[in-house]
Amino acid sequence: MANEYKTGSETIGAAGAKSKMTLFKDDRAEDIGSIIVTVLIVAVIVVMNMK
Amino acid sequence: MSSESPGFFRQLPSAIPGLALIIITMVVIRFWIEPWMGDTVILGQKGWLIKVTHLNYILLGIICGMLYRNVIFGGTMPEIFSNGFKLSRLMIKTGIIMLGSLYTFSAIVQLGSMAIFLIGGFVILTIIMVLWLGKVFGLDRSMTGVMANALSICGVSAAVATAPAVEAKASHVAYAIATILGFGILTMFISPFIGHALNLTDLQYGAWIGTGILNSGQVLAAALAFNPNVAPGTAVSVAEIWNIMRVISIPFAVFAITVWYWAGKDSADNTGKKKSLGTLLVEKFPVFVIGFMAMVFLTSMGAFGDVGLKGGPPASDTIKMLRLVMQWVFGFGLVGLGGFIDFKELRQAGGTPLKLGLIVGTTKYVLALIVVLLIKDSLVAI
Incomplete structure (x- = not known):
């Protein structure tokens, strides 16, 4: 039952290509991607608010 | 394990339609739906919908996403929007x-x-x-x-x-x-x-x-x-x-x-x-x-x-x-x-x-x- 429950296309953290809910290779790559995106957003905001 | 995956940057252009749908949805919620809920008078009280149901843009956003998949698209996200939602x-x-x-x-x-x-x-x-x-x-x-x-x-x-x-x-x-x-x-x-x-x-x-x-x-x-x-x-x-x-x-x-x-x-x-x-x-x-x-x-x-x-x-x-x-x-x-x-x-x-x-x-x-x-x-x- 537990296995049935996990098949499908929306397993958030699954590593298999079919069950991924991310465009990244895996969770670790997505984590690093989110850190990079945050750094970019923060950098833009800090620059915009520089006096 | 998942080596079939074509890579993030190669898939990124195909994510644009889904991403656009997500952004438009949130813009509509924050600029039109939320203000409308705040102004609407129900049972003689302005903003009743927000004060009583406590619906905000976060909950409305989740509800819209659920409606897309389960109601509008009949249970499966169409291929064109799929990568954007990912x-x-x-x-x-x-x-x-x-x-x-x-x-x-x-x-x-x-x-x-x-x-x-x-x-x-x-x-x-x-x-x-x-x-x-x-x-x-x-x-x-x-x-x-x-x-x-x-x-x-x-x-x-x-x-x-x-x-x-x-x-x-x-x-x-x-x-x-x-x-x-x-x-x-x-x-x-x-x-x-x-x-x-x-x-x-x-x-x-x-x-x-x-x-x-x-x-x-x-x-x-x-x-x-x-x-x-x-x-x-x-x-x-x-x-x-x-x-x-x-x-x-x-x-x-x-x-x-x-x-x-x-x-x-x-x-x-x-x-x-x-x-x-x-x-x-x-x-x-x-x-x-x-x-x-x-x-x-x-x-x-x-x-x-x-x-x-x-x-x-x-x-x-x-x-x-x-x-x-x-x-x-x-x-x-x-x-x-x-x-x-x-x-x-x-x-x-x-x-x-x-x-x-x-x-x-x-x-x-x-x-x-x-x-x-x-x-x-x-x-x-x-």
Whole structure:
């Protein structure tokens, strides 16, 4: 039952290509991607608010 | 393992239609639907829809995502939108890292050891209770992990933060959020009556609901319902700082649940190659949590200017803009998350998660009140 429950296309953290809910290779790559995106957003905001 | 995947940057152009749908949805919600709800008069009261249902852009975003998948597209996300919705987790993780800009280490120190001990104790006890009940009820391991952190910390953020670490599906997160919000709506209405009936002070009431109510927004609402004044020492100022303390434990709780999940999963899988705790930590540690901690550190160091804590100087323009962008990023991510919630799966899972949520939520709510009454003379106002 537990296995049935996990098949499908929306397993958030699954590593298999079919069950991924991310465009990244895996969770670790997505984590690093989110850190990079945050750094970019923060950098833009800090620059915009520089006096 | 997933080497068939064509790579992030090659797939990115195909994500544009889905991303556009997510962005348009959130823009419509924030610029048209929310203002309309605030202006509409129902039962002679302006803004009744917001005041009574407490629907906000986050909940509306999740609902829209769910409607896209389950109603408009008939149960499956069309190929053209699919890759755009797959960016939702990236946005949620980005929002969680930015959430670190809400906190400073100095605010935590002001709380005092009694508060920290009480909040930490409740977080740990709740996690233990959920893991135990999850086993008793035979609940899916991912679902149990998400519920453990959702019920022990601050609800929605904790559920979302834990989900990637325990292979949770969107429906698991949806269950956890539905349970928390359902329980929270109930406690939000009855808490002020109980507080006044027991003659609680603002300090006692704030400490109780900051510990006992699961969702941050509802903690705020319940505090203002008890005493609408916003000033240092009022119910809302106490409840919020207690709640912040609880939220700060998210990365630690995610870490603990990740270790629990993978340790149990590996033995359940019976693969014959048992991994050490160190290997598990290295392989499965959600790296975005380090980003969150780095953000708290930078905020504490004053890298973005004044934070705007109650009683202190107002928040800097940088902090204000960070929080505004964070709201949008969360909004986009949660529309995407809604798009992965499948009604068929919610029906399949039955009512066990709800039963577990109600048992644990009620226990925590009542126990928090008893403990606050027992230690009322030791509580420290900040």
